[in-house]
Amino acid sequence: MHPVMEMRDVEFAFDQKKILDGVSLRAEQGDRLVVLGTSGSGKSTILRQILGILHPQRGSVFFQGQEVAKLERRQLSQMRGRIGMVFQYAALVSSLNVRDNLALPLEELTDKPADEIEKIVDEKLALVELTEAKMKMPAELSGGMKKRVGIARALVHEPELILFDEPSAGLDPVTAVVIDDLILDLSAKTNVTAVIVTHLMQSALKIATQMAMLNEGKIVAEGTPDEMRASSNEIVQDFLAAAGEKS
Ligand SMILES: Nc1ncnc2c1ncn2[C@@H]1O[C@H](COP(=O)(O)OP(=O)(O)O)[C@@H](O)[C@H]1O
Ligand SMILES: [Mg+2]
Structure with missing residues (x-):
């Protein structure tokens, strides 16, 4: 192998x-x-x-x-x-909330149905323990939380x-x-x-x-x-x- x-x-x-x-x-x-x-x-x-x-x-x-x-x-x-990439600076889209930052790559690059995308977003946010921040804007997040969103986003494509x-x-x-x-x-x-x-x-x-x-x-x-x-x-x-x- x-x-x-x-x-x-x-x-x-x-x-x-x-x-x-x-x-x-x-x-x-x-x-x-x-x-x-x-x-x-x-x-x-x-x-x-x-x-x-x-x-x-x-x-x-x-x-x-x-x-x-x-x-x-x-x-x-x-x-x-x-390959998932977690950037040094979280590189989130500042005009989008956490949910949309995660959903965006799935909406743009896959033909997954909306309910499946929602499920993936929830699952990855749970993995980084950020479920409660789903509707927050990047500006409302601490540095550590932004990092975690960046990690969750890197995981959406498995x-x-x-x-x-x-x-x-x-x-x-x-x-x-x-x-x-x-x-x-x-x-x-x-x-x-x-x-x-x-x-x-x-x-x-x-x-x-x-x-x-x-x-x-x-x-x-x-x-x-x-x-x-x-x-x-x-x-x-x-x-x-x-x-x-x-x-
Ligand atoms: N696009 C570029 N053009 C010219 N030099 C670069 C470029 N990107 C990085 N470098 C140089 O390459 C070296 C290594 O950079 P980098 O891989 O970013 O280092 P590190 O991530 O370990 O801090 C540095 O000296 C940097 O100045
Ligand atoms: Mg570097």
């Missing part, structure tokens, strides 16, 4: 600047793969490669065994329908893979923990495969089944959270120290 997502030796540069320099990653069914790196290290670029928004200049990216760069436009948009860009960054520490717990809970309830990019070691250690440390375009260390805790890699050590995991 092929992994759900695999990157093989991916190189990517903007202009002359090399961002990814031989990155290999894989996420098997049910994994929560966390890519950890500082700001500007290329984390969002990795997610854009998986979605086929950017293509590698060398190496390849696979989704369910299919090479993303080889898909035709129609196949690419079909593939994107099988994705095989869900991508999270910095899910707990920019939130207060208590809300950040709530979002981490929610990711664990979703993963347990739906068994969806997840690729999460973050600069927060504490969050990574908590939610990952597998971790990879990205530094200067390369994966410099990888393993389970316990293996990362025991890693002698200097970058990993710095991140652990910053997270208060080492003295």
Whole structure:
């Protein structure tokens, strides 16, 4: 069986600047793969490669065994329908209430009947514990609630893979923990495969089944959270120290 997502030796540069320099990653069914790196290290670029928004200049990216760069436009948009994306900034439509933000992709991209759409919206809102916010406008929501709406929206198409860009960054520490717990809970309830990019070691250690440390375009260390805790890699050590995991 092929992994759900695999990157093989991916190189990517903007202009002359090399961002990814031989990155290999894989996420098997049910994994929560966390890519950890500082700001500007290329984390969002990795997610854009998986979605086929950017293509590698060398190496390849696979989704369910299919090479993303080889898909035709129609196949690419079909593939994107099988991947949920949770953006760093919730990216909700501010003129639409929560219900409509979730229903919109279903109304626009599927021919599902109205009652089924309503059922899906209710089910996904329940999954992120936001049932009571269904008719609220984005402006009425806290940062954590907006994130949860973003997660619910990424789930409406029953994705095989869900991508999270910095899910707990920019939130207060208590809300950040709530979002981490929610990711664990979703993963347990739906068994969806997840690729999460973050600069927060504490969050990574908590939610990952597998971790990879990205530094200067390369994966410099990888393993389970316990293996990362025991890693002698200097970058990993710095991140652990910053997270208060080492003295
Ligand atoms: N469209 C672009 N054109 C040129 N450089 C870019 C573009 N997008 C990102 N970069 C650069 O690529 C590097 C990695 O960006 P990004 O993947 O967004 O990092 P991260 O998500 O880890 O903060 C950064 O140095 C950024 O300035
Ligand atoms: Mg980013």
